[in-house]
Amino acid sequence: METLDLSVIDWSRAQFALTAMDHWIFVPLTLSLGFIMAIMETIYYRTGKAEWKTMTKFWMRLFATNFALGVAGGLILEFQFGTNWSNYSWLVGDIFGAPLAIEGIMAFFLESTFFVVMFFGWNKVGKRFHLAATWLTWFGATLSALWILVANAWMQYPTGTAFNVDTVRSEMTDFWAVLFSPMAMSKFFHTVTSSWIVGSAFVIGVCAWYLLKKRNIEFAHKSIKIAAVFGLAGILLAMFTGDSSAYQVAQKQPMKLAAMEGLYNGHNGEGLVAVGILNPSKKVYNDSTDAFLFKITIPKTLSYLSYRDFNAFVPGVKDILDGGYLETKADGQAVKPITTDEKIVFGQMAQSALQNFKKAQRDKNDSLMTVNKAVFAATSPYYGYGFVKDKKQLIPNVALTFYSFRFMIIFGGFFLLYFIFLLIIRRKIENMKWLQYIAMWSIPLAYLTSFSGWIVAEVGRQPWAIQDLLPTFAAVSKVPVGSIQTTFAIFVVIFIILFIAMVGVMTNEIRKGPEHIK
Amino acid sequence: MDYAFFQEYWWFLVSLLGALLVFLFFVQGGQSLLYTIGKTEEERTMLVNSLGRKWEYTFTTLVTFGGGFFASFPLFYSTSFGGAYWPWMLILLCFVMQAVSYELRQKKGNFLGHTTYEVFLVLNGFIGLLLFGTAVGTFFTGSEFLVNKENITQLSMPVISTWQNPWHGLEAAFSIRNLLLGLAIFFLARVLGSLYFINNIHNTNINNRSRKQVLINAIPFLVTFLTFFIWTLCAKGFAVKPETGEVYMQAGKYFFNFIQMPVVGIMMLLGVVSLLYGIGVGVFSSKSTKGIWFAGLGTVLAVLSLLLILGYNNTSFYPSVSDLQSSLTIRNSSSSLFTLKAMSIVSLFIPFVLAYIFYAWYLMDKKKIDNKEMQNENNAQY
Numbered sequence: 001m002e003t004l005d006l007s008v009i010d011w012s013r014a015q016f017a018l019t020a021m022d023h024w025i026f027v028p029l030t031l032s033l034g035f036i037m038a039i040m041e042t043i044y045y046r047t048g049k050a051e052w053k054t055m056t057k058f059w060m061r062l063f064a065t066n067f068a069l070g071v072a073g074g075l076i077l078e079f080q081f082g083t084n085w086s087n088y089s090w091l092v093g094d095i096f097g098a099p100l101a102i103e104g105i106m107a108f109f110l111e112s113t114f115f116v117v118m119f120f121g122w123n124k125v126g127k128r129f130h131l132a133a134t135w136l137t138w139f140g141a142t143l144s145a146l147w148i149l150v151a152n153a154w155m156q157y158p159t160g161t162a163f164n165v166d167t168v169r170s171e172m173t174d175f176w177a178v179l180f181s182p183m184a185m186s187k188f189f190h191t192v193t194s195s196w197i198v199g200s201a202f203v204i205g206v207c208a209w210y211l212l213k214k215r216n217i218e219f220a221h222k223s224i225k226i227a228a229v230f231g232l233a234g235i236l237l238a239m240f241t242g243d244s245s246a247y248q249v250a251q252k253q254p255m256k257l258a259a260m261e262g263l264y265n266g267h268n269g270e271g272l273v274a275v276g277i278l279n280p281s282k283k284v285y286n287d288s289t290d291a292f293l294f295k296i297t298i299p300k301t302l303s304y305l306s307y308r309d310f311n312a313f314v315p316g317v318k319d320i321l322d323g324g325y326l327e328t329k330a331d332g333q334a335v336k337p338i339t340t341d342e343k344i345v346f347g348q349m350a351q352s353a354l355q356n357f358k359k360a361q362r363d364k365n366d367s368l369m370t371v372n373k374a375v376f377a378a379t380s381p382y383y384g385y386g387f388v389k390d391k392k393q394l395i396p397n398v399a400l401t402f403y404s405f406r407f408m409i410i411f412g413g414f415f416l417l418y419f420i421f422l423l424i425i426r427r428k429i430e431n432m433k434w435l436q437y438i439a440m441w442s443i444p445l446a447y448l449t450s451f452s453g454w455i456v457a458e459v460g461r462q463p464w465a466i467q468d469l470l471p472t473f474a475a476v477s478k479v480p481v482g483s484i485q486t487t488f489a490i491f492v493v494i495f496i497i498l499f500i501a502m503v504g505v506m507t508n509e510i511r512k513g514p515e516h517i518k
Numbered sequence: 519m520d521y522a523f524f525q526e527y528w529w530f531l532v533s534l535l536g537a538l539l540v541f542l543f544f545v546q547g548g549q550s551l552l553y554t555i556g557k558t559e560e561e562r563t564m565l566v567n568s569l570g571r572k573w574e575y576t577f578t579t580l581v582t583f584g585g586g587f588f589a590s591f592p593l594f595y596s597t598s599f600g601g602a603y604w605p606w607m608l609i610l611l612c613f614v615m616q617a618v619s620y621e622l623r624q625k626k627g628n629f630l631g632h633t634t635y636e637v638f639l640v641l642n643g644f645i646g647l648l649l650f651g652t653a654v655g656t657f658f659t660g661s662e663f664l665v666n667k668e669n670i671t672q673l674s675m676p677v678i679s680t681w682q683n684p685w686h687g688l689e690a691a692f693s694i695r696n697l698l699l700g701l702a703i704f705f706l707a708r709v710l711g712s713l714y715f716i717n718n719i720h721n722t723n724i725n726n727r728s729r730k731q732v733l734i735n736a737i738p739f740l741v742t743f744l745t746f747f748i749w750t751l752c753a754k755g756f757a758v759k760p761e762t763g764e765v766y767m768q769a770g771k772y773f774f775n776f777i778q779m780p781v782v783g784i785m786m787l788l789g790v791v792s793l794l795y796g797i798g799v800g801v802f803s804s805k806s807t808k809g810i811w812f813a814g815l816g817t818v819l820a821v822l823s824l825l826l827i828l829g830y831n832n833t834s835f836y837p838s839v840s841d842l843q844s845s846l847t848i849r850n851s852s853s854s855l856f857t858l859k860a861m862s863i864v865s866l867f868i869p870f871v872l873a874y875i876f877y878a879w880y881l882m883d884k885k886k887i888d889n890k891e892m893q894n895e896n897n898a899q900y
Contacts, residue, residue, distance in 0.1 A: 002672075002675040004674065004675045004676070064621060064899070065621055067621075068617055068618055068620065071577065071617050072613075072615075073614070075577070075580070075581060075610060075614060075617070076610055076614060078581060078588075079584055079599060079610055081595070082595040082596060082606070083599045083606055084600070085600075086597070086599065086677060086678070087596065087600075087670070087677050088596075089596035089599070089600065090595075090667075090679070091670070093588055093592025093593075093595060093596065094592060094853045094854050094857050097590070097592050097595070097853065098853075098861055100584075100588055100589060101582070101585035101586045101861060102585075102861075102864050104578070105582060105585075105586075105867055105868060106864070106867055109874075109875060110874075111578075112575065112577070113874060113875050113878045116878065116882060117881070117882060120882065124882055125881050129881075168667040168670055168678075169592075171854040171856065171857065172854065172857045172860070175860045351671050351673075354670075354671050355671040358667075358668050387673060477599075477601075477679075478600070478679075478680050478681070479600065479603045479681075479686065480684075480686070483603055483604065487607050498618055501618070501622050501627075501628050504627030505622060505627045505628055508626045
């Protein structure tokens with residue numbers, strides 16, 4: 001019997017992680033710097049002062065370099081669903097493909113058309129049209145984020161869909177449910193607003209360098225002011241949307257939440273771990289070893305954040321896998337959730353019902369078709385569990401998820417204080433060398449914070465490609481592992497080269513400074 | 519409007535995107551001529567900046583073509599990309615290197631140096647197009663794959679589409695007919711690129727060299743394309759029995775498709791005539807710069823008709839020579855009726871998108887690129 005080389009899955013995942021991470025180097029800056037530029041140009045449009053035009057043009061140059069590299073990586077991501085996740089493309093393409101196509105039609109053309117007008121059209125189109133082009137470039141980028149995040153949210157919470165036994169795939173049944181799923185909305189707003197922090201930190205960091213070098217002082221102060229206000233708006237909104245994102249995770253992906261908190265044995269009135277060190281000697285989810293070497297918790301907070309009830313029960317990894325607890329539903333009812341063992345049995349039943357249905361279809365045996373279709377319909381919500389050989393496979397990487405989540409929260413808190421502080425001290429930053437250094441280091445820090453959020457979202461989703469429907473194992477293409485290793489290596493080399501080039505070009509533009517802009 | 523209507527509607531849209539993409543390959547064709555037409559640094563800068571204001575259209579059309587195919591015919595996405603891994607990956611790499619080269623070419627601190635990025639642009643023009651055309655050739659000649667949806671219930675090997683040739687797609691280049699299409703698209707893009715330069719740049723040297731290149735590339739284009747076309751019309755095609763969905767070989771299938779769908783046949787003829795007229799304007803007129811529009815319209819019409827005869831009239835658009843019954847048709851590979859309907863509503867945005875693209879293009883190209891404009895660093899960003 002033909003078998004699938006398991007290392008294909010690991011390498012396909014590695015390649016996807018690599019290309020997604022590379023793409024994410026560029027996206028947050030596009031989403032945020034686009035807005036900052038548009039604000040600056042709006043001020044120019046209103047006041048007619050040339051300094052604002054120079055300022056807009058300066059940031060636009062950095063935007064352009066970042067944009068080109070982001071576009072390049074995005075292409076690989078899109079086609080990779082086909083090249084490396086061939087089964088995924090068929091099994092969920094009916095739902096997942098739609099937002100990708102809509103993204104192309106509605107967002108990418110808007111972005112690319114008006115990018116050209118914005119970048120080259122200063123002397124070719126009117127002032128008002130140019131301003132519109134700048135806003136439309138930003139709007140197009142944000143709209144594209146909406147569609148791709150709708151697609152991603154659907155992977156976390158597959159709603160508006162049903163499995164069709166005739167075509168052997170999941171099919172869309174409710175477009176609006178997919179678009180406006182609470183997971184999609186919180187993911188979109190959280191991702192976009194948290195990206196604003198990155199752009200703000202970037203602008204402030206660059207300006208801090210000018211202040212340190214005692215040049216372009218006025219330019220720096222004006223840019224910092226806009227960026228700090230924008231950054232503060234970003235972090236406040238990101239906190240708000242982060243809370244609703246976490247709430248959605250608690251409702252739809254309890255295992256991810258357990259991993260985020262390093263929670264193995266849940267309790268009523270569970271506390272949120274503020275800081276903690278996981279115990280590396282905890283090897284098995286149901287052993288008696290304490291999960292933490294050290295932790296400080298904020299009492300009852302996790303229960304509240306997850307279920308809006310200070311005494312709610314938050315299930316841990318062991319509870320989810322072994323069952324035996326009562327789950328509080330949104331309407332306040334306590335129900336005993338189905339155990340993982342039961343889900344696996346149902347999943348296997350769904351698998352064999354599908355197999356028998358197809359056989360009956362070939363044999364033209366109507367009664368067997370009806371019976372198996374009914375069995376499948378009853379068990380299909382657990383279809384994906386039929387692939388699970390050992391329930392331990394259902395635990396994501398707890399340490400990576402836990403620490404990434406802490407990193408995001410702690411440095412999210414830092415950025416809140418940072419932007420407030422900048423707005424309080426205003427021009428005094430000019431004389432605070434230490435703050436200028438912090439501002440410069442805040443650039444990589446903002447990126448890392450943004451990355452850590454994605455690590456929580458995507459590592460915490462494992463082993464599922466589509467939560468509960470499709471594990472990564474059943475989603476891949478059958479490509480020789482050597483081919484994937486080769487393309488992985490090629491991508492690593494290209495991404496490193498391009499990253500060096502981008503940093504080189506941007507650093508050079510920054511050194512030349514706005515005085516160079518004509 | 520039933521399921522079949524929406525399947526046909528989406529095949530039309532995907533074909534239209536494909537046709538527009540081939541027209542927009544004038545960017546790649548132009549890139550491949552960078553050193554042939556641009557003899558001095560200043561001339562090359564004019565060429566790169568002229569193309570640099572258009573490359574994103576090609577790129578975005580490629581992305582949307584991919585997204586549209588994914589949404590409407592996901593089994594193609596799954597089978598072709600996941601099977602013919604290497605050509606698609608190489609095509610992607612070519613386009614990735616292109617996307618960054620415009621931006622990085624002129625910039626200080628770009629790590630690899632000015633010439634390297636120019637070479638990337640040239641390579642994208644050569645390899646990218648050749649591979650793309652060769653890959654599209656397999657739509658007519660077939661590939662080696664199996665599709666078995668029941669594999670999903672096999673826990674040890676759940677992959678539905680499996681490629682049967684260990685070269686994973688590179689074997690397409692061993693077929694002369696595929697290569698002919700690859701070469702035809704490559705030379706066509708060079709013709710279009712030259713016509714675009716004539717239209718977009720005010721410079722006597724560039725203009726003269728471009729007109730020469732139209733002729734030099736039109737000849738091999740016509741030879742390769744006509745050979746491919748006549749061969750395809752005479753060859754056996756992958757036909758489908760509408761009642762059972764069974765795929766079988768039929769002599770002259772593509773020829774009969776043109777006869778049985780006269781509108782498509784006429785469109786093909788008009789396309790060829792318009793393309794030839796555009797080429798003629800480029801070669802023989804010393805003044806007119808409008809050749810690109812005739813040739814562009816002709817390209818869109820001709821490619822659209824070629825793609826339509828692949829999907830319509832009970833034909834398999836992505837045939838398998840390993841197992842005829844694994845071949846993909848617009849019936850067996852499409853999305854559900856619900857998704858196609860939802861996407862069709864979104865497709866109503868397309869005329870609006872085209873309108874603002876035309877408007878922006880018109881505004882940006884009102885004044886042609888010349889030496890004076892390139893002397894200002896702010897205009898010659900690329």
